[in-house]
Amino acid sequence: MKKKEVKTNLSQEQHTNMLDPEKPMFPISVVADILKVHQRTLRIYDDENILVPSRSQKNRRLYSFNDIERGKFIQFMTQNLGINLAGIKIIIHLLKQQKIPPTQYLDHINQAGQELNILKQN
Numbered sequence: 001m002k003k004k005e006v007k008t009n010l011s012q013e014q015h016t017n018m019l020d021p022e023k024p025m026f027p028i029s030v031v032a033d034i035l036k037v038h039q040r041t042l043r044i045y046d047d048e049n050i051l052v053p054s055r056s057q058k059n060r061r062l063y064s065f066n067d068i069e070r071g072k073f074i075q076f077m078t079q080n081l082g083i084n085l086a087g088i089k090i091i092i093h094l095l096k097q098q099k100i101p102p103t104q105y106l107d108h109i110n111q112a113g114q115e116l117n118i119l120k121q122n
Contacts, residue, residue: 021069021103024054024062031063035071042071048085050074050092066102073105081109081118 031053032039045051046061051070053061063071070092077083077091091109100108113119 019065021065024056024064024067026063026068028053028061028063031068031071034068035075037071037075045071045074045085048089050085050088069102069105073102073109076106077109081113 026034028039028042032042035042042051042053042061046053051067051074053063053067056062073092074088077088078085083091092105095105095108110119
């Protein structure tokens with residue numbers, strides 16, 4: 001019986017320790033490395049209100065996991081589909097209105113692109 005209790009406690013502990021995808025924790029340098037873009041690019045996205053990070057008490061940009069997913073989405077839209085920043089703003093606005101989580105942005109746009117014969121099916 002003790003083993004079952006320990007397993008239950010461990011799984012409960014892991015569940016409570018799960019990371020919040022909206023928690024800001026990554027500085028701009030780390031996100032730039034992950035996305036393979038220049039830090040200036042991320043600053044432009046911030047200035048254009050496309051990818052707006054949280055700010056630390058010292059006013060430093062801090063990005064969440066969901067921010068990184070949004071960054072990947074922005075890259076896909078600009079590099080693969082040739083969409084400019086104004087178009088991306090509109091698309092992100094529409095996705096937020098539909099309450100689609102950032103982790104599903106790429107899948108949603110891929111599906112729409114395939115239905116419109118813009119993207120090849122995998």
